[in-house]
Amino acid sequence: MEFTAKQIADFLKGDIEGNPDVKVNNVTKIEEGKSETISFLANPKYAKYIYNTKSSIVLVNKDFQAEKNINATLIRVDNAYQSFASLLDLYVQQIEVKKGIEKFSFIDETAKSGKDIYVGAFAYIGKNVKLGDNVKIYPHTYIGDNVVIGNNTTIYSGVNIYRDCKIGAHCTIHSGAIIGADGFGFAPKAHDDYKKIQQIGNVIIEDSVEIGSNTTIDRATMGSTIIKHGVKLDNLIQIGHNVIIGQHTVMAAQTGISGSTKIGKDCMIGGQVGMAGHLTIGNEVKIGAQTGIGSSIKDGEILLGSPAINIRDYQRSYIFFKRLPQMNNKINELEKEIAELKEKITPA
């Protein structure tokens, strides 16, 4: 693909400064710019790179003021970062054109699908599955019986979705994610043995959710594990049975949520965080990496540590944790001094 500055400016409704006919065929960061590529400048910290970048075109904000001569052709737009993101969308749409049914795919005769779907080789579509319009199922993905998948959802290769789960529209699920495996439910029996409690619920994933590689979301014991609208989960995350994650909450890699915990909306949860089961986490909660959450959390709290406390308290305490040997020395010195004082005061 190749575009001129004019074509891009027309698409973005931007204004050109420089050569409208210069062509680009790829995108780069401004600090790593190359000829025939387009970059963007949004963060003023990176402004210094624009004077030397080798990018042929740079997207800038309308109010950007150059302090020196610039070789690149500029395209001025309202929001350079958002415009650049739109260009990336366009770019990806043009290289990702998977369509049709590849050979060696298994589609049960009772399955139904909308228009313009892609089903890759070795994909498995079970009984009574419903695929919406423009759904893409990459190779080696397993869609269990009765699963429903909404319009415009992409499921990459090697995903496993157990029976009865529901996936919304505009979702992206990455390779190796497991949706709807059994929750970890066992009841103690005699002789220290355990009896498996059958997990007969499902997983419901609402619209515009993205799920990272090798993330696991267990089905509910009864009822549903629910991932609400706009949630973004990174890789290798564990979501236990009957968990509910509120809308637009984001979660970094390797975090684990134990069974039946409910998380509010608009939370930001760092990597390698662990949460115990049966908790209620409020809205707009922020949790630092590696934090351990053992009790319910109110709206808007910002937490760190294992077990978690307020982030500033943790940081303050940690400063003194590092000084503990010196604190201990001081206590020992004070003890000695007190003993000396005592001796002086209490004559033998």
Next chain:
Amino acid sequence: MEFTAKQIADFLKGDIEGNPDVKVNNVTKIEEGKSETISFLANPKYAKYIYNTKSSIVLVNKDFQAEKNINATLIRVDNAYQSFASLLDLYVQQIEVKKGIEKFSFIDETAKSGKDIYVGAFAYIGKNVKLGDNVKIYPHTYIGDNVVIGNNTTIYSGVNIYRDCKIGAHCTIHSGAIIGADGFGFAPKAHDDYKKIQQIGNVIIEDSVEIGSNTTIDRATMGSTIIKHGVKLDNLIQIGHNVIIGQHTVMAAQTGISGSTKIGKDCMIGGQVGMAGHLTIGNEVKIGAQTGIGSSIKDGEILLGSPAINIRDYQRSYIFFKRLPQMNNKINELEKEIAELKEKITPA
């Protein structure tokens, strides 16, 4: 499926109070009860829900005493929770009826199998594999050469079992689990390079083991990594080479056990726990979430922290960790007061 209260009472050997002809077609929690479903009441904390539940039938313990009028039909049994679990077993058996060999499956001609097996599409059964009676191999599962799988074991879609491993009877292995990949063994070479040490052992999984989604169990360098009878492993767990896990030990998600560590029986290990290699962990040990185990542990210990200490000691220390800034202030005050005292005692 639909059952009457009478049919269920007969199956469970329970006594009916109410309409024996009322029908149910699903199960629910008592607090989320719906018409035409059956619930159970075992934990007295939930007793308040029985008077308003919309469930058509509720299983209760024989000694349950109602304090108010109840609309639902009751079935009295010795142990309502266990009876409910039996009903779930029955329910699952009826919806999971996978049998036979689906098209596009690959079964090496030297493989042998018992009766009533299921081999899904795109399943791969290698050379000299032996599958017991009633084994279910879901789609996209890879069974390497010489693997043996016992009777009544279910392996869900997308599992990978490397050559020479042995899986017992009545096991359940969830999607994405990797059994028998190489242990992490490298010997330093000149020039900071590493030489791979071939991992020629295997993994032995005994009977009645459940393994969660995307859990990885490495093969032994030599000999066997062994998961003993009745062990339950949650999702995304890492088991290193030559580890042995004792019978009926349970382990929550995202825990990692380094190579050659031996864990006793009846242990309960929380999520995101890490253990160093070459340790010996006793029987009936309990380990809290996110704990780091760096040395061997005696029978019956209960541990928390990184590095781990006795759970009560950790909790007590953590109380003072949170108060460290105040402790430090107090030390500084005491220092000041001692200086003042000194001045008073030692005249200038």
Next chain:
Amino acid sequence: MEFTAKQIADFLKGDIEGNPDVKVNNVTKIEEGKSETISFLANPKYAKYIYNTKSSIVLVNKDFQAEKNINATLIRVDNAYQSFASLLDLYVQQIEVKKGIEKFSFIDETAKSGKDIYVGAFAYIGKNVKLGDNVKIYPHTYIGDNVVIGNNTTIYSGVNIYRDCKIGAHCTIHSGAIIGADGFGFAPKAHDDYKKIQQIGNVIIEDSVEIGSNTTIDRATMGSTIIKHGVKLDNLIQIGHNVIIGQHTVMAAQTGISGSTKIGKDCMIGGQVGMAGHLTIGNEVKIGAQTGIGSSIKDGEILLGSPAINIRDYQRSYIFFKRLPQMNNKINELEKEIAELKEKITPA
């Protein structure tokens, strides 16, 4: 397979003491030796086992001096451990003889490959893929469009490699690893919603890299995520977008590296470590298990704790963390004593 002591000694250029015709058909640890197997003795701590081992042959260092009678035939070599590792290599080469194209594999007509490759059943080779000589692609592995794989690389079953990634020569990638899924990139939008930032870069894996089961390595937003020569990654590791890992760095299981962090060469990183994004980690850095890295690290540092500090400082502080209740008691006692002293000095 079966070999005589003489055949093995010839292969290893070693000297035989004992019966040159004794035969072995397997390898064992010296402490678990069995008849017709070969063991080795390198670590003096294990010397006591050589006098009673049932192994038929033991490899020993040239300078080993027996203190008692030994039943086994000895083969003396310069370095018993390295010689044993060579024997394991030989052993594995003989049992792993996968070659050719199995039925039900999908190879796009535009893909190109070198000689002596193995493509297992249900493997998927996308458009314009290039496979080097002696490459082995096990069943259920997905190789996306335009991927290049170097000579002598083995990719086990169920691996997913997204389009445009490059894998070097002599690499080993274990089952369930995901190479090149989207990095976790979202820009805040109005109404607390997020806009996905397309990830259009790739992953470059250089030569002699080993990647463990279910490890995930995300593609770069733009440019490349790079795993350099000789890096060894254990299982269930998360590598974020645009991360660079320097040559010969090794990383234990369940560690996570956030986006854009650069790690130097020859580092040793323990299990369950977490690193924030956009950091620079020096060369020859050592990081203990479960450590949390929140800032850049200089060459050669050895770190522990969350947040990380020098390992000795952490260990020293942790000693006093465990004694915090006693430290607090002492402070309270000192306070009391000072109050008493004050009373004595300052008469009422």
